[in-house]
Amino acid sequence: MSLSQSIASIARPSLYEELVERIENLIIEGTLSPGAKVPEKELCVQFGVSRTPMREALKVLASDGLIALEPNRGAWVREITLAELQEVFPVLGALEGLAGELACQNITDDEIEAVRVAHVEMVKHFDDRNRQDYFKANHRIHEIILDASRNTTLVAQHRSLSKRIRRARYLANMKIDRWQKAVEEHRQILTALENRAGVELGILLKQHLENKFGTVRQGLVEQESSATLL
Amino acid sequence: MSLSQSIASIARPSLYEELVERIENLIIEGTLSPGAKVPEKELCVQFGVSRTPMREALKVLASDGLIALEPNRGAWVREITLAELQEVFPVLGALEGLAGELACQNITDDEIEAVRVAHVEMVKHFDDRNRQDYFKANHRIHEIILDASRNTTLVAQHRSLSKRIRRARYLANMKIDRWQKAVEEHRQILTALENRAGVELGILLKQHLENKFGTVRQGLVEQESSATLL
DNA sequence: ATATTGAATTATGAATTCATAATTCGGTCA
DNA sequence: TGACCGAATTATGAATTCATAATTCAATAT
16 A cells, blocks of 8 residues: 555556546535536546546546446436435444544554644634634544544545545534534544543544534435425 | 446446456456456456456456556556555454444344354354355355345445455465354354344454454465565 | 427447557677 | 666557447427
């Protein structure tokens, strides 16, 4: 893994890899929304590549579950259903629990300090009700903890699943009281990390995720009911 | 998911999908061994397809971690290092633990009966010291439990990771006392399942996996040391 | 007005072609 | 003999081409 990474950092990544990332971003940031057709030709023109690397990228994205390829009918951004959320969240919970335990065994003092800094920043953005920047700081905290597990397989699995649900864009819908609660949970998470209390951190992260699930579910239900009304 | 599956079952799977499966099998059964080059051209001839679908398949296999693509140098079957095993097993453990808990909530009596049948068969093959068929029955048991979690995401993640380590072919090296112990563990697993004791089953499966890890590690260490001697 | 048919158009799946990078191998020189 | 160079060969990355399946849309029938 480290070998292939070092090679990748020297050599220019191939076209298809770049395309995977860029299309992933289009999906996550909502330019390509769930249920929409992935316009193969347009994307080729937009990125200035031929269909070959584009189609290779689409195959990888399909294998990651971000899009669905229907034979002879093209690619579609996969919808996030309530059923899928109910599947993904427990799995993410199991992974986060493990990450928390491992992180407490392996995290450095510098990394804990980095979490502390990100935490303070996150709280500031909460006070300002700045959802965008709150999300970024929040995300940074979880990334540091995950990386501190020193388990690239775990990190990769978690990232892959996170991407699938991140599209739900739950933050836009997060109610203020739930948001407040999330900040409090993060205070506990930081404390457990500082104490290197592995099992406790695992439980906290899992719980934190379950609450997040509540938010996402609510957002999705609202979205679905409003869609029905149209 | 059910939609795309029903479509896939009607339409002929595309070439690249078929190739992904067949090359996967070549890797798992050892025809393509770890560290070996994946002979793109030869495989094209062998399967009677052009390079385009073949290369699409290789991209997917790389994304699944079965092979490594080195820019301008081709594809190689990824080696299983001890470091990777140490990463993968805890993740699989977390997933199996979850699977056990969910299975106890959702498994049908018929499915428990199927596990019982496979268990009896497995014990018979143990008595005959028939490793091949023991492995098959063993595998069937774990598949039923996993499927009983009713969580296709969990199943997919578990399968993907299992494939990565199944290549280690640990069974060939399993010592008789460890084998005996594995059978005993399976007796407990069956009992927990019959009692629908979710938490307990989760712990048992995780423990069972850790023991398996010991076997795989030993096999790998022996293999590496013998390789060094060459 | 709506549904249905079929030709024209477009999109997709896969083979082929082309440019370039890596490897091989024969020859040269130390 | 062995290290080094460079032309020939081969493999790889990506664009193009070609065959076929899906879709669109105008014309017709109900």
